[in-house]
Amino acid sequence: MSNETWGAIATWRMAHNGVKKASQILQSKGSAGDAVEELIKMVEAYPYYKSVGYGGLPNENGVVEMDAAFMDGDTLAQGAVAGIHNVFHAVSVARALSHEHYNSFRVGEGATQYAQLNGFEMRNMLTERAKKRWEKRRAEIADAKVKPYDGHDTVGAITLTPTGSMAAATSTSGLFMKRPGRVGDSPLSGSGFYVDSEIGGAAATGLGEDIMKGCLSYEIVRLMGTDRTPQQACDEAVYPFIEKLQRRYGQAGEFSLIAMDHAGHWGVATNVEFTFSVATTHQAPVILMAHPGPNQTTTIEPITQEWLDAYEKRIKAPIE
Amino acid sequence: MSNETWGAIATWRMAHNGVKKASQILQSKGSAGDAVEELIKMVEAYPYYKSVGYGGLPNENGVVEMDAAFMDGDTLAQGAVAGIHNVFHAVSVARALSHEHYNSFRVGEGATQYAQLNGFEMRNMLTERAKKRWEKRRAEIADAKVKPYDGHDTVGAITLTPTGSMAAATSTSGLFMKRPGRVGDSPLSGSGFYVDSEIGGAAATGLGEDIMKGCLSYEIVRLMGTDRTPQQACDEAVYPFIEKLQRRYGQAGEFSLIAMDHAGHWGVATNVEFTFSVATTHQAPVILMAHPGPNQTTTIEPITQEWLDAYEKRIKAPIE
Numbered sequence: 244m245s246n247e248t249w250g251a252i253a254t255w256r257m258a259h260n261g262v263k264k265a266s267q268i269l270q271s272k273g274s275a276g277d278a279v280e281e282l283i284k285m286v287e288a289y290p291y292y293k294s295v296g297y298g299g300l301p302n303e304n305g306v307v308e309m310d311a312a313f314m315d316g317d318t319l320a321q322g323a324v325a326g327i328h329n330v331f332h333a334v335s336v337a338r339a340l341s342h343e344h345y346n347s348f349r350v351g352e353g354a355t356q357y358a359q360l361n362g363f364e365m366r367n368m369l370t371e372r373a374k375k376r377w378e379k380r381r382a383e384i385a386d387a388k389v390k391p392y393d394g395h396d397t398v399g400a401i402t403l404t405p406t407g408s409m410a411a412a413t414s415t416s417g418l419f420m421k422r423p424g425r426v427g428d429s430p431l432s433g434s435g436f437y438v439d440s441e442i443g444g445a446a447a448t449g450l451g452e453d454i455m456k457g458c459l460s461y462e463i464v465r466l467m468g469t470d471r472t473p474q475q476a477c478d479e480a481v482y483p484f485i486e487k488l489q490r491r492y493g494q495a496g497e498f499s500l501i502a503m504d505h506a507g508h509w510g511v512a513t514n515v516e517f518t519f520s521v522a523t524t525h526q527a528p529v530i531l532m533a534h535p536g537p538n539q540t541t542t543i544e545p546i547t548q549e550w551l552d553a554y555e556k557r558i559k560a561p562i563e
Numbered sequence: 564m565s566n567e568t569w570g571a572i573a574t575w576r577m578a579h580n581g582v583k584k585a586s587q588i589l590q591s592k593g594s595a596g597d598a599v600e601e602l603i604k605m606v607e608a609y610p611y612y613k614s615v616g617y618g619g620l621p622n623e624n625g626v627v628e629m630d631a632a633f634m635d636g637d638t639l640a641q642g643a644v645a646g647i648h649n650v651f652h653a654v655s656v657a658r659a660l661s662h663e664h665y666n667s668f669r670v671g672e673g674a675t676q677y678a679q680l681n682g683f684e685m686r687n688m689l690t691e692r693a694k695k696r697w698e699k700r701r702a703e704i705a706d707a708k709v710k711p712y713d714g715h716d717t718v719g720a721i722t723l724t725p726t727g728s729m730a731a732a733t734s735t736s737g738l739f740m741k742r743p744g745r746v747g748d749s750p751l752s753g754s755g756f757y758v759d760s761e762i763g764g765a766a767a768t769g770l771g772e773d774i775m776k777g778c779l780s781y782e783i784v785r786l787m788g789t790d791r792t793p794q795q796a797c798d799e800a801v802y803p804f805i806e807k808l809q810r811r812y813g814q815a816g817e818f819s820l821i822a823m824d825h826a827g828h829w830g831v832a833t834n835v836e837f838t839f840s841v842a843t844t845h846q847a848p849v850i851l852m853a854h855p856g857p858n859q860t861t862t863i864e865p866i867t868q869e870w871l872d873a874y875e876k877r878i879k880a881p882i883e
Contacts, residue, residue: 318812319776325645325746326670344814345712346742347772350646351671353622353744392665422666424673426645433753433778452667456639458753458781465785492638494664 248507250523253400299416316409316440399446427451433461449498474510481512482539568827573720619736636729636760719766747771753781769818794830801832802859
């Protein structure tokens with residue numbers, strides 16, 4: 244399977260520094276698993292990203308409950324956690340679980356206990372800033388000014404080594420103001436992530452409740468296994484499914500998918516403005532922006548400095 | 564989509580009375596959702612079935628933690644719970660959640676809270692008999708006589724109305740002696756279950772950790788959507804995946820899948836001795852037995868009275 248191409252792709256602008264770090268790991272002959280875990284950990288650790296890890300927004304009770312998953316594309320081994328709390332790096336717990344044949348998906352208190360028992364760093368994940376946002380939103384909901392749910396920006400990533408190994412991982416604090424124990428697609432095989440080193444990998448972000456109705460990550464990987472390019476696979480899996488959801492379920496939430504095949508080619512599809520970061524042997528780390536294009540295609544363009552400046556300002560703006 | 568054929572299929576001999584009840588509901592113009600929920604509830608309520616609902620075997624701490632899911636094949640709406648406890652009918656909680664667009668998959672304490680708040684019957688699910696089995700197993704493990712894990716017999720079912728509506732549901736107390744919060748495939752879309760009324764449905768039982776590596780229920784439904792019969796779809800999804808797992812992961816757990824298409828045709832595939840129950844317009848409720856056959860096919864034969872007698876004796880034998 245060796246093709247001497249390495250690659251990393253991840254959801255949202257927030258993953259860019261992680262993609263850079265993953266690139267360094269992959270160029271220094273690190274494993275696909277190490278690269279994807281370190282990528283996700285950078286996003287989990289950064290307090291200004293409000294949908295993942297430290298600084299992530301809490302559930303309706305003020306608790307930051309996190310979901311994460313890890314998959315090894317060589318062996319298909321998976322580990323996942325859902326509704327875990329007080330754990331600094333949920334993705335690392337998921338990766339540790341992927342080495343277990345039994346009990347590799349743990350939820351709630353059992354997941355948190357596993358992390359404690361196995362020496363993972365515990366931390367109060369509710370930052371002062373996230374708490375302020377939560378208090379503000381509670382007041383707004385009480386005033387009936389806003390609907391409780393928005394913001395569900397999972398970091399999902401795929402990595403590829405020059406020797407043809409692949410891995411996938413996801414991490415999220417889930418829907419802001421979610422009900423306790425709510426789980427989205429991120430820790431669910433085939434919905435939030437899937438990777439097979441002989442084909443490629445995919446990962447999702449968006450309204451998990453709708454993504455899991457279509458098992459979109461599995462479907463994209465399957466399509467890449469039938470001679471579609473990653474971009475064709477993304478377009479073909481995502482846009483007809485959105486139409487199907489609208490027709491059958493009456494509505495479709497916002498979601499975006501990324502994919503990379505075992506040769507380092509990549510693709511994305513989305514029904515909203517969607518930023519992502521990618522780097523390969525042939526592409527220096529770059530942030531790009533995608534929109535739904537005409538006739539079930541995806542339009543991809545460079546990010547502007549103006550957008551990046553506004554983003555930086557927005558994520559650090561005082562909470563008033 | 565109307566074809567005037569109704570049908571119900573479910574995993575294991577334990578589902579037979581549920582299949583009979585579902586048949587009555589479907590013949591009296593009941594909905595696919597009512598039929599599949601009542602089918603599963605009969606299994607959940609019967610104390611001698613040790614892998615589902617009341618009488619189900621507990622986790623390593625002696626707590627009966629249950630997973631369940633419900634999917635409406637007309638709308639693709641899904642609801643699921645994992646690691647829920649003290650709830651008599653987990654499948655009914657899952658079905659109620661399928662009416663929510665947000666927060667439709669709940670785990671752990673959050674799932675149990677939801678059931679309490681919404682008036683579902685709470686019950687101590689640990690029977691005296693299950694407690695005895697747990698105490699016995701703990702002693703055996705302490706003596707290193709047995710491996711902790713075996714027994715993971717999920718009830719999964721698919722129903723079809725004469726008007727072409729379909730539904731799927733699952734319920735399980737999971738792996739005996741599991742770690743707290745362990746979740747298998749049963750509540751996971753595409754792995755434990757999937758149904759699309761325009762195509763058909765599938766459900767799984769067995770080692771969830773391996774089933775979710777292949778998203779087998781989704782794959783079977785997808786294949787039925789490409790002109791395969793349900794039996795062809797089951798064979799084609801399951802047997803090559805078992806070989807793939809052995810080649811890539813080094814081993815494959817035990818698992819069995821059932822499927823029914825929108826015309827009421829059905830199929831199964833398995834890598835172990837597997838009983839199931841089925842009824843359609845053209846087939847009175849019957850228990851059948853499946854084995855893996857030659858060349859990636861499935862051998863299906865009638866159950867013998869001898870087998871049924873031994874089963875009845877086994878499930879009610881004193882725990883010594």
